Amino acid sequence: MIEVFRIDGVEFGELRAELAGIKGHVSVGQLVFSIAPRINAAGRLGDANRAVELLVTDDQDKARLLVKELDNENKRRQMIQQAVVDEALLKVNAEADLKNENALVLANAGWHPGVVGIVASKIKEEFNRPTIIIALENGSGKGSARSVAGFDLYEALTACKTHLDGYGGHPMAAGLTLSNQKLEDFKKAFIDFANERLTKENLQTILTLDSEMALQDITPRFMEFLDKLSPYGPGNMRPKFAIRNVEIAGVPKVIGKTGEHIRFKIKQGLKSYPAVGFGLSNKYEMLITGQPVDIACVVETNEWQGNTSIQMNVRDIKRAVT
Known part of the structure; x- marks a missing residue:
C-alpha cells in the first residue's frame, strides 16, 4: 500500500x-x-x-x-469546520466593533479545539486583522491565533501573558490556553495591544502582483517555466499576474456548498481559459454585465477526474478601465 x-x-x-x-x-x-x-x-x-x-x-x-x-x-x-466558521462569522457581526477594534477574539463553548486554527485562518482572511478563535470547555479555553503582516503574535501574547495559562508560537501563528474567568480581560488586553500597533492602513488588503500578461502569453513553455519554480509555499509563493480587459464568455456559475465561489470563462482575442474565483461570488453581477474586466490571478494546472487543464485561479476582479 x-x-x-x-x-x-x-x-x-x-x-x-x-x-x-x-x-x-x-x-x-x-x-x-x-x-x-x-x-x-x-x-x-x-x-x-x-x-x-x-x-x-x-x-x-x-x-x-x-x-x-x-x-x-x-x-x-470539514463539516465541523464549516459549522464553526459560520458561527464565528455570526459572532463577528453580533459582537465585534470593526471600526474601533483592530483584532478579533472569538470564543464559544462547543467549538471543536481541533479546527480552531483553520477557522482562525479563514476569519483572518475575511476581515484582514489578527484573529484568535477559542474553544471553551470545562472552565478553560484552548485557542489558536493567526496574524497579518506587521503584527507579531508572540509579542502580543507575551504582553498579555498575565491573563493566560500558557502560550507559544511565532509572529504569524500561535496557540494559547486560558481560564474562562480571564477571557474578557485577555480579550480587552489583546485588542488594546493591536489598536496600539496597527493602523487602519495596516488592515487594508493589499494584493501584490508580480507582472502583467495577456492570455496569448500562456503557452506550454510558460507553464513549464512555472512548474520549474515549484515547490511553492511561504517564501516562494505562486506568481500573481494582472490580465487586463478580458471578456466573460458564457454565463458565470456560482458554486460551493454555500455559494461562495464562482466559475466562469475569460476570453481575450482568440484565446480563452476557464477561471475560478474562491470566495468571489460577490462579483457575479459584475461578470454578467457584458463589460470587460481586469483580473488578478494565478495561472495553474487543474487536475480533476483524470483530466488536466490550464485555469486562472482568480484573486480579484475589477471593471476594466477604458
Whole structure:
C-alpha cells in the first residue's frame, strides 16, 4: 500500500490513490491540498497514531481500512469546520466593533479545539486583522491565533501573558490556553495591544502582483517555466499576474456548498481559459454585465477526474478601465 514517489527529486511515502483519489503523478499541490488534510484530520479529531500506522504498515488490508477511516474523518472535519466558521462569522457581526477594534477574539463553548486554527485562518482572511478563535470547555479555553503582516503574535501574547495559562508560537501563528474567568480581560488586553500597533492602513488588503500578461502569453513553455519554480509555499509563493480587459464568455456559475465561489470563462482575442474565483461570488453581477474586466490571478494546472487543464485561479476582479 505504501509506495515511494518523487516530488522535485525528494522522496515521499505515497498513500496510493485511495487516500485522495489521485491517480498517476502526485503534484506538490495534490500533496498539500488533498493528501495532507486527510493525514492531519486524524490528529485534529482523534488519535494521530492512525496516520502514522498508515505510513508505516506493510499490511495492505489494514492500510485500506485506515485510508477509508482517514477519508471519513476528513469529511467530518470539514463539516465541523464549516459549522464553526459560520458561527464565528455570526459572532463577528453580533459582537465585534470593526471600526474601533483592530483584532478579533472569538470564543464559544462547543467549538471543536481541533479546527480552531483553520477557522482562525479563514476569519483572518475575511476581515484582514489578527484573529484568535477559542474553544471553551470545562472552565478553560484552548485557542489558536493567526496574524497579518506587521503584527507579531508572540509579542502580543507575551504582553498579555498575565491573563493566560500558557502560550507559544511565532509572529504569524500561535496557540494559547486560558481560564474562562480571564477571557474578557485577555480579550480587552489583546485588542488594546493591536489598536496600539496597527493602523487602519495596516488592515487594508493589499494584493501584490508580480507582472502583467495577456492570455496569448500562456503557452506550454510558460507553464513549464512555472512548474520549474515549484515547490511553492511561504517564501516562494505562486506568481500573481494582472490580465487586463478580458471578456466573460458564457454565463458565470456560482458554486460551493454555500455559494461562495464562482466559475466562469475569460476570453481575450482568440484565446480563452476557464477561471475560478474562491470566495468571489460577490462579483457575479459584475461578470454578467457584458463589460470587460481586469483580473488578478494565478495561472495553474487543474487536475480533476483524470483530466488536466490550464485555469486562472482568480484573486480579484475589477471593471476594466477604458
